[in-house]
Amino acid sequence: MWRPDGWDVRVRIGVLTPHADVGPESELRAMAPADVGIHAARVPFGGMRRGGAMDATIPLEPVRAFAEPPYVDDAAAVVAAAPVSAVAYAFTSSAYVIGADGEARMIARLTERAHGLPVVATCAAAVRALSALGVSRIALVDPPWFDEELNGLGAAYFRRAGFDVPFHASCTLPSGQALIRPPELHDWVARHVPDDVEAVVVGGNGFRAVGAIEAMEATLGRPVLTANQVLLWAALHAAGGDTAAIDGYGRIFTLRAA
Missing domain, CATH: 3.40.50.12500 (Rossmann fold)
Structure with a gap:
């Protein structure tokens, strides 16, 4: 009832x-x-x-x-x-x-x-999570509406926190929150993230990403952290x-x- x-x-x-x-x-x-x-x-x-x-x-x-x-x-x-x-x-x-x-x-x-x-x-919180996972070498993927300068500032943030960031980029999906789809994000990350990183950080709280976490971790064999x-x-x-x-x-x- x-x-x-x-x-x-x-x-x-x-x-x-x-x-x-x-x-x-x-x-x-x-x-x-x-x-x-x-x-x-x-x-x-x-x-x-x-x-x-x-x-x-x-x-x-x-x-x-x-x-x-x-x-x-x-x-x-x-x-x-x-x-x-x-x-x-x-x-x-x-x-x-x-x-x-x-x-x-x-x-x-x-x-x-x-x-x-x-x-x-x-x-x-991302820094704490990376520390809890015990990783030091990461890839940073940001939304398409983060320009090159902002993405570079993000890489600098994590480097100053003690992480190696050999790969960082704003993904080249369509630039609009409503245009992002989890399968496309998964495929972009799978194509671009190098094999020598220990974890992937996906920035942007307005970036539609959590629905792809499980699939990305399964494909990459590494932890994926989103905002x-x-x-x-x-x-x-x-x-x-x-x-x-x-x-x-x-x-x-x-x-x-x-």
């Missing part, structure tokens, strides 16, 4: 996402078990227009501005007022632009605005949740956060 209504969850996670981007919520909800609540706060992002429209490549200034006060700080305070146990910053490219030190300062600032709740961010995947992994650990129930979205969910 009684149907599930979403109330009986063991943990809730607040998500900071660009105002016109449905990618982070879609992928997080797809991966999360039914007893994990996902609750988004939308943050203005100058690189997106109504309906999620974007230019073929996103300019760096709106990317940098997304990580700065006041909008994302206010959103963190608002979503943290809900009964959530952690806050997840669902935006990859700002960390590329401001670097790991800037990202760390942003996390500290957002933690304060979130009333002391743990805040996790995508790129820092929303590592964000959920880190957020669940920060919230005291369990990732063991997540199956089919990558081997990282079998590991504890460092």
Whole structure:
């Protein structure tokens, strides 16, 4: 007689996402078990227009501005007022632009605005996941709307974190969130990622990628980390949740956060 209504969850996670981007919520909800609540706060992002429209490549200034006060700080305070146990910053490219030190300062600032709740961010979560996997040599694949400069900043971010990045590129699929299909992403990665890397990192929280993780890992024989995947992994650990129930979205969910 009684149907599930979403109330009986063991943990809730607040998500900071660009105002016109449905990618982070879609992928997080797809991966999360039914007893994990996902609750988004939308943050203005100058690189997106109504309906999620974007230019073929996103300019760096709106990317940098997304990580700065006041909008994302206010959103963190608002979503943290809900009964959530952690806050997840669902935006990859700002960390590329401001670097790991800037990202760390942003996390500290957002933690304060979130009333002391743990805040996790995508790129820092990817570093933790790579460390948990014990890999040091990676390939970085970014969305087609990341231009060469932004992709290069991403490679620099991971190199400064201690990883060797012999291959990095923005994939040459059609540049538009709604145009990406998991089979095409799988095939592009399989064709381009070299054999001598130990793991693949797929950047971009608005990049449709989690549906291809299992197939990419099977084809490549190596772990694949995507933006929303590592964000959920880190957020669940920060919230005291369990990732063991997540199956089919990558081997990282079998590991504890460092």
